[in-house]
Amino acid sequence: MLRIPQLLRATCHHDLRTPTVNIQQTLLRTHKFKAKPRQKPVRLHSPSRRVVQEEETGFRLPADQVPDYFSRNVHTWVSQYSQRISDRLTRFGIPKDDLRPLLRLYAISMANGDVFRDLAYGNDQLARISRDMTSNSAQAMDRYFTRMLYEWTSLPEGQQALESAVSSDVVSHMQSLFRAADLSSAGWEYSSARGSPPRKFIMHVGPTNSGKTHNALRALAASKRGVYAGPLRLLAFEIFDRLNKGQIIPLGMEADPQAEPDANSGIDMGDGADKGKAVIVKDGNPRFARECNMVTGEEHKIVSPSAPLLSCTVEMTPLGTRWDVAVVDEIQLIADRQRGGAWTAAVLGLNAKEIHLCGEESAVPLIEAMVKQMGDSIEVHRYNRLTPLVVANESLNGDLSRVRKGDCVVTFSRTGLFGLKQNIEAAAKMRCALAYGRLPPEIRSEQAALFNDPDSDFKVLVGSDAVGMGLNLKIKRVIFETVSKFEGRALRPLSASQIKQIAGRAGRFGLHGSDTTGVVTTLRREDLDFVRQALGTSFEPLNAARLNMNYESYRKIHEVLPWGSSNMTIAEVYHYVSRMSPLFEFQSILELEQSFEFIDEFADCLTLRIRLLTSNSPCPWRDASAVDGARSMMEIFRDKLRVPIEDALHRAQLLNKLNAALVLMESSGGPVPEQKAIVRLLGELETVHKVIVLYLWFSYRHQVAFPEQEKGFHLKHLTELAMDWCLELLHQMRMKTKNPAPHARREVLDRRPMKKPDVRLAEASASLDRESIDAVLEGDDGHFIRHIVR
Template sequence: MWTFSLRLLTQNRLISRNLLRRNDSIVGWFNSQPCSARGKQDNTGDESFKVSRLFEPAAPKGSSDSELGVELTGRINKSDILKVLNKFSQKADNKSLCLEYGLDDYIQQKAFASFRQYCFQTKSIPAELYIKLYDIVNGAGHPDDLFPYLLNHAREIFPHLSCMNDLKKISDLTNPSTWYPQARSKIRKIIFHAGPTNSGKTYNAMQRFLQADSGIYCGPLKLLAMEVFQKSNEKGTPCDLVTGEEKRRSKEDGSEANHVAITIEMAPVDRRYDVAIIDEIQMLRDPGRGWAWTRAFLGLNADEIHVCGEAGTRELLERLCLTTGEIVEYNHYDRLTPLTIEDKPIESFEKLQPGDCIVCFNKTDIYTVSHEIESLGSEVAVIYGSLPPNTKLAQVAKFNDPNNPCKIMVATDAIGMGLNLSIRRIIFYSMVKLQQNENGEKGISSISVSQALQIAGRAGRFGTQWEHGYVTTFKRTDLPKLKYLLSEKPEPITQAGLHPTADQIELYAYHLPNSSLSNLLEIFTSLSTVNDDLYFICNTEDFKELANMIHHIPLSLRIRYVYCCAPVNIKQQFVCAMFTKFANQHSKYEAITYDFVAQNCALPVRLPQSIADLVQLENIFDVMDIYLWLSYRFADIYPHRDRIRAAQTQLDDLIQQAVAQITKLIKEANDNSEPSQSAKVVVTLDDYSKAAQSESGDRERFSEYLVRKGVLTSTMMKQLQNEFLGTSKPTDSRNFEIDSRHKPSSKRSKRRK
């Protein structure tokens, strides 16, 4: 018996030694890092600690030889196991040793807790661990002998401990130019066409595009790609159109043309072209989409790359070309028509003139301003971002037509690019907007120099009836700010966006099989290595939110990744609900038919009777866009592309009709004393304070702010004023203006006090 026990003890020591050797690989990555990466007692500023918290422990696997340990030794009292584990976990030397092996405080806490629970389950632990516990309980071993088993357990529940080097290599984004071997196999000719809006820079690049044997145009918007598609075919150069939701062939036989106009996310890096155009190159810095411009600039396989955009991008492009061994040829263009900043704001809608465009930065302002202008007897064209492309074009055609009575436009900054407008004067209704930064944080802030120049430059387009452009503001307090912004040069662009690819995330999933897609992306971003002098990681909050929406649906990682790339407006609950239903149907491998969409979207729809109805039609249009986008990736799951497109065309017509009578819809909403739940707007004093602080000069009155935000209508505000003054006769809202000169009588004031 003594010989047998001695043999077991020797065997256990060998096992422990092998376990330690096997776990030495854990130390490799951590030893190559600064000491701070291996853990600190003060975790507040420790990046390693922050990264560790992204990893959730997996469930340990049971052992098939657990009964063997019991047969060889005998039963162990669980209270004795608890005493041994407490001694082991409380010893400071063991904690220090954990740090040396890369287990920071967070990993230690989770690993010790899991190991304790694991050891209590004596029927599932390996025989070697059971024998080791038996020996320690019976005085033939020391609690410190459990350390190699703890390390082995930690590596099992935290797989990243044994593959950190691999994860760091996968997320190494320091030199993305090497990702495109076909582009790097040649020295491309880079021509940068720089200049302000309406300077002819894109026109000059397009001449080379039309002359080439093959070419590709990459634009930020479907409208721009469609314009190039139409003009190229009109001039005798067969050109295809490719966007996320649509593919059109120019040749009658359906074969591919040598020229193609695409939205930039669709840019192919594996096909060769003679000439490529990348439009609006300053979008490299966009927090959400900048990666698409970086990918196109570094990866397009073309002999000539013509880049169009702001001059502030020049230095960044030159530095990017240092990594590819290429040289930038710089062509600067001046504005073709004069642009004058007026010395006075308009301050009243009655001062509007033909060719004026009022620029607002939210939908509520669009509705309010449109209603006020049309109540004065002027017809209005309306453009905002969520309108379908054809509806936007119809509004543009109405506004540009000299014979059409519509001479005023109300629009968001969606007019900044992609639309050919005949505008005489741009009027900024406000100088602040809700914006998102690189970290995904949203807040109200002043528009940038680049945004101000882009929007103001839409006035006075070359070759139209208004070749002299003017720009001003609606409010007097905004005019000095506008003059300042337009006197400055665009902010220099110093970084280009990057985004992890599906292949990189799949490699991460191989090493971390228990992590969700959202968690994988967060870990990737945290571990990624980026050359901060050139690049930044694009914001992935929308992507992660979509990933969380469908986390519970059983889809493969690749399919799940594709779904999260779909054009989903996460602000709209109905759109998100339909997106989730699509993914759920896909997981069952059931075809998503036209009838499925019609049933869930209540098709056919009728002409909207209110703003809420119009918003719902826009949401349904977005759902159909998602269907079409997915149909090009999963044709067998989304088989009714043509029927959905036909229904979307009919829906577009209804939206056009509704926008044409938008004032009537607003009036209907104003006439309802109790707004619908979907149309309610909640505004707090904190919101007003933030908005007021963001503007220079005199603070906007709270009553004006409520009307501008759509919480109160002019009619409601006037009625409140009449009640406040003790009058009962309501006044026409067209003659209403908030005036500090209206004060109650002194008698009523004293009684009120």
């Protein structure tokens, strides 16, 4: 039973912003720390004007000039970053009284060339430093000076030099921290993979709609023991479902001649790529059926404990299990700032004889270097797009009436997305389906199905970059409403890779009969050349694979740091101290700030393992309301060690949001809030859904503390039902349907049959007046609704 008691909202939020310095504005300082006149700022020392250029395109530092550059600018670093360096090293455990002599000796040794001579960096490491300095010179300079200090201290030459300025205890502490954070042998941590015979990697690379995945999945279907690891739960579920039904034709076998191919796949299978033979059949064949389990972060489907196949999200890949065939999808995400570490772990740690990697061409050089470093073998198969993709000669010139059936209009603002949908429906007289990131995967998939169905009245799709992966979409033309996206703290142009991923959804092979040409254009004339240029460029090779912190190094760093050090300090140690191969880069600490600040609030009641576990949880840390939901769970866990899901939702003031939607959904008539209120309510339900998913995620990892998994799935389904109803209600209101709420409810229940166990909504409530509805939307506890599980 859902209820709405008095709510308590936590309001403690932190906003930590790391200051940055523009390297071109940094003042040159002499070895005596005297700044030149402020009215004539000069650039940092350059080895020569011939080789170092600071142009509008950015700072340039050739690899062979790296040692000279750092030697010349060490005093600038010490003086310009003095307070930041002191604060950081103090957090790392160096006594304040030792900071000045330590940094002074280090600066002198660096300026004399002693540090680089002792470190003896190879060409690959110097090239990596050069590249990082070019892309982010100010922060990279600070990071590398700090890292080289600790690495030099770990060498006999550095230890001997520093012990003349500071005590041996300080030097020993710095060496211990460096060893604890050392990631230079990351690949050798996966003992099961390193102890097995050399693995064979097979890369399948090509643009969207090239059929690059079909051979990999056929090999999986034919294997004795195999695993699929993908980026999305929807993709993991599709592979799980099709393998169990016998819809994927195993390698070495052929479909029945009368078998009908199934083009309704969210995976780039390229039906018909194999000389016209079906790869996925519409009706499963028992001869091809394979028992397959599914494991994702928030859902497990176990067909049999002894099932030989597994479909999972990449974070859930079992690295210690021995497999014959493994398939890792969207391998280019290995460089993703937040999730990339999961792909890196799969490449380094999968214990499989044959590993298929599917993705973009941009990942090939990096993967080849990683495979060579591990002593494995690799072969690369390249695929061409199966259908033409062309850029239109002109844009829509801002005229939404020119939107046609089968179009997908792409935008990147959730708020603007609803306005764009409404404007298209008004101008083009066609109904729009929606697909954006905050919608649950189930609803995105349902909206895609409505768009694909020729008998439905959904003729246009309005979406975000969520359309670029995991959805089966019969798109004929992609229209970019904008070519920039807000990322973190700034509005940035889309990368060529992002544009290609989205544009490639147009004209998918086998989905449009004989007319398979995909078309790409823009809403505004000034954006068309940008898209044309992006599609014409070759893929830029990925620079580095991301490494995530693991429990062993996390524990060691925690033990070396001063007592009570924050989790953010641990993240800083990884960023500023960890030594790693030039092929790797630690995950972005900007992505960890909010999660670690949250964890620090509950450090007194969480073990180290649970702290690290929580930092990897699927909590949208930039959503303050979702973080309140996570905080509520932790507060209840700290107080009672057992977290009822309804208690967590009501403490975070989220339970009343779900009740508000359900009350409105069950109303049989009467006034309905304005469209803006429904859009706001939909946004609140998106947050409710994410908090419920977070609870389910914890329930699989800490079942005693989070025991109400069945109720969680029940509430998740109710929330999805309410969200679907909100979307339908917006359309009915735009159409000025009489009594839109019950009409929308009927439409939703007709296309979304109740799952077992059946969830029966209570009998329709009496008509609510305007004050009652407003009170529900504002969170008044006087209205609640009961739901009965039959």
